[in-house]
Amino acid sequence: MNKRVVILGAGYAGVVTALGLAKETTVQEVEITLVNKYDYHQLVTQLYEPAAAAKRDTEVRIPLARLLSGKHVRFVRDVVTKIDLQAKTVMLQGGELQYDYLVVALGSETEYFGIPGMKEHSMTLKSVDEARLIRTHIERCFAEYPYDPRPEYLTFVVGGAGLTGIELVGEIANWLPRLCEESNIPRDQVKLYNVEAMTSILPGFDDDLAAKAEEVLRAKGVIFKVGSPIVQVEPEAVHLKSGEIIRAKTIIWTGGVRGNQIVVDAGFETEPRGRAKVNEYLQAAGHEDVYMAGDCCFVLNEQGRPYPPTAQLAIQMGTCVARNLCAELKGQAKTSFTPKILGTVASLGGRDAVGKVGKNYKTSGRVAYLIKDLSQIRYLAKIGGLMK
């Protein structure tokens, strides 16, 4: 009987695992099932673009039917509710699946740090649907303003100055002049805030790149509140630790990620933020029939600290998991996972960006933007190659 591999999640890690495994195996060797909430793969790193009307929703979404066409991967559109490690079963909203090998690539969830009101009154940017909510919400604020001209409608707060928060605030900054022109509202009536608890933006980026990013975004009209933890959120107000209150109809929270609750509930060994521990082959600690990839697990860097969750890491993990599952099925030796951080680029709206390639090459402006764009093309080429 051929082995049943069930892959949970069709994000970067899940899709690369599924395609990689399908490419190196036959339908006689393995039965591959991919489970995902949506019937499309989302280019999550690009969501700030449709959120700020810089791209269409269809440009950051690839139908799984297209990705999996002609592959021996069965797609199940469903929502995972529970993993039973003992019974080797995955519970879905609409059924259950038995596995011999499980790949958990369920991504991360939003961490609200217990800030009162944040979960209830903020939007997040973790899916195409959420990007559409943000975009239409902002457009709606401009449309309603003439009928109820309170500054709350024209005040936009992005909480968190990590990569997601910075890229989103940059793209919104680029969008504002167009929104103002359409609505016949002077730009100086609009306020766009980036609020960050830590004392600097873009953690993980070198100080000079972060400073450059801040300078570029300030020039686009972004108002920074760094070292300003948010202590409470109400429906139209953000309270800062300083006592300052920013009144805004639009509050977007990008300030924290944590592991996936399904993973925590399943009993995997996790770190405090809920990300699962894996061994060098990306098997879940204590469960060799379960592989993990992407944001729901973590690996340590040379300094013994966890790598931040990024798409490039998820892609590399997916490649490794596919390779190790293949080895497992064919009785070959497994390979250790060695992450290779190629660089990081942060978009700053439009064709502005800052970034670093390799250990030393730092860049900003159009060149950085091009590198960012190339990294996307590289990914699409990779999955295109796996599809062949």
Next chain:
Amino acid sequence: MNKRVVILGAGYAGVVTALGLAKETTVQEVEITLVNKYDYHQLVTQLYEPAAAAKRDTEVRIPLARLLSGKHVRFVRDVVTKIDLQAKTVMLQGGELQYDYLVVALGSETEYFGIPGMKEHSMTLKSVDEARLIRTHIERCFAEYPYDPRPEYLTFVVGGAGLTGIELVGEIANWLPRLCEESNIPRDQVKLYNVEAMTSILPGFDDDLAAKAEEVLRAKGVIFKVGSPIVQVEPEAVHLKSGEIIRAKTIIWTGGVRGNQIVVDAGFETEPRGRAKVNEYLQAAGHEDVYMAGDCCFVLNEQGRPYPPTAQLAIQMGTCVARNLCAELKGQAKTSFTPKILGTVASLGGRDAVGKVGKNYKTSGRVAYLIKDLSQIRYLAKIGGLMK
């Protein structure tokens, strides 16, 4: 002392009057003041396009500063609250104006026919701001649907099958496939209704053209309910006389127009729908120092029935009023107003249209669309010519 002409409203009639008068007079002869709520002239006949995302808001709006540049027309951005015919004074929200001659070109208002709930729970399409409300509302329905998948979100009702209702429903029909693709929602989950109390659509159009329009729109998925008066509107429901209830988040009312309340309150002689009576020179009945133009007044056709309010009529009236004011100022003979209906074209979304030019030439499809487009260009050329 030179005469003071005050023009109320910068719609088609008001703008043509102001520019026409300025062109034929000098600043020594006349002091012209144009009052308008917005600082731009609206191409009201095209509002269905931004309402359905077929044009940008800026494409149906011309800044008055640009239109009036270099002209001896003083622009006052304000809202008219009252006309005092005895004192020859116009009250504005922010002041008042004395006149020797007044031109009332305040347009029309929406007639709700006393349908309970219609005014409270429907949107109308009478300004660029309202077009933006409609557009963002529809986009928002698609964005919220995944989080609350009730069919109300995907049901859109346009009440009224006159020119405005038909052009709007046609353009929305053209937009739906794009909205569905963006939102990953199958088109057949979306319902677009046109509801009309009368037994046919497009009153004023020949029967065969109306039938053709209905056929084209049905093919685009429009569901017609003709001969179906709306008897009540609730926040998310339209009740028809038949007892049928259409549940929809989006209800747009285009079913009726009436004169302007300011005109009625001023004591002008009006017909039951509130449109003012004018003489052959377009002077208000009994008030020779007041001229009227556009939708707030009416003139009779050869059969003794009022012409329907249209842009082409408003433009011709504006031209006549400018000419007669000029004659008045220069002590020359005034000219009677003789409307010349060049034709009527109804857009059916995208590049589809039906229409009639002159008395006999009927057309549909691309040719009709081109004629529609040309009539716009003709208007822009006209005001361009007046600006010289």
